[in-house]
Amino acid sequence: MLCTLPDITTSSPSDDPELGGACLCIPEVSAMFFWRVCMLMLAALVPMSASAHPESGIAVDRLGQVYFVDTGGAWNIDTHGSLIQIPRNSSQNLRSNAMHVWEHLFLTGEFRARADLLSGLTLEQVTLRPIGASHSIYEELWHAATWQRTVVERDQATGDDYPRAAPEHEQQWDDVVRLFLDGARAAVAWAESPERLALEVEPGVTMADELHSLAVHNAYHLGKIVALRQMIGAWPPAHLGG
Ligand code: NI
Numbered sequence: 001m002l003c004t005l006p007d008i009t010t011s012s013p014s015d016d017p018e019l020g021g022a023c024l025c026i027p028e029v030s031a032m033f034f035w036r037v038c039m040l041m042l043a044a045l046v047p048m049s050a051s052a053h054p055e056s057g058i059a060v061d062r063l064g065q066v067y068f069v070d071t072g073g074a075w076n077i078d079t080h081g082s083l084i085q086i087p088r089n090s091s092q093n094l095r096s097n098a099m100h101v102w103e104h105l106f107l108t109g110e111f112r113a114r115a116d117l118l119s120g121l122t123l124e125q126v127t128l129r130p131i132g133a134s135h136s137i138y139e140e141l142w143h144a145a146t147w148q149r150t151v152v153e154r155d156q157a158t159g160d161d162y163p164r165a166a167p168e169h170e171q172q173w174d175d176v177v178r179l180f181l182d183g184a185r186a187a188v189a190w191a192e193s194p195e196r197l198a199l200e201v202e203p204g205v206t207m208a209d210e211l212h213s214l215a216v217h218n219a220y221h222l223g224k225i226v227a228l229r230q231m232i233g234a235w236p237p238a239h240l241g242g
Helices: 028-046 089-110 123-129 137-152 169-194 207-231
Strands: 051-053 056-058 066-070 071-076 081-088 200-202
Touching: 089 169, 089 207, 123 137, 123 169, 137 169, 137 207, 169 207, 200 207
Parallel strands: none
Antiparallel strands: 051 056, 056 066, 066 071, 071 081
16 A cells, blocks of 8 residues: 555544643645545556546646646646646746647647648649549548538537539639638647536536547548548649649
């Protein structure tokens, strides 16, 4: 056992004559805090991948470091079991870093920036459907943008999975690009508040879970769009170069 706690139920002023009657009892709140720290120190010694528990205000990174918040501020228990208070501006940095993670997932990370990936296409190019392809570029993005809007706006209405007709004007393509990018920014905006991310949208499923699934769905269809651009000779975007 790494941590022991004084037996506060048996301590009394007369139990220890060497202390001259001084009380060894510790306040109940302090005891609870001590236990909490002990439990977190144990957690810090167990290797695990990054995880968070919004309900408890406790997070563990992939190195096994534990972060938690109490009325005294934000705290870190490192892998050696040391308890360190995180300066207030660092707490703000943690939130800022969380925002960067979501921007990475939805707007800029892992592959080409989404705005660049969707740029430099004509109406003719986005309506082509090469032999063997299930959908055109316009149809792929319309589908991804529509589903994204459903998720970020918590819209329960069901509609078509894909457009019923091909666009006749380039403005329709521009509109669906804007719908997709606005939706991606709206997804990132959910991360501005841990409470919003922790919102339970159905039993056992939080908004953070929904957004992670959405990011994967976007990546799948954006990958298909890049493949279509390659098939029709429209990749990389000519005006941006390789
Ligand atoms: Ni899909």
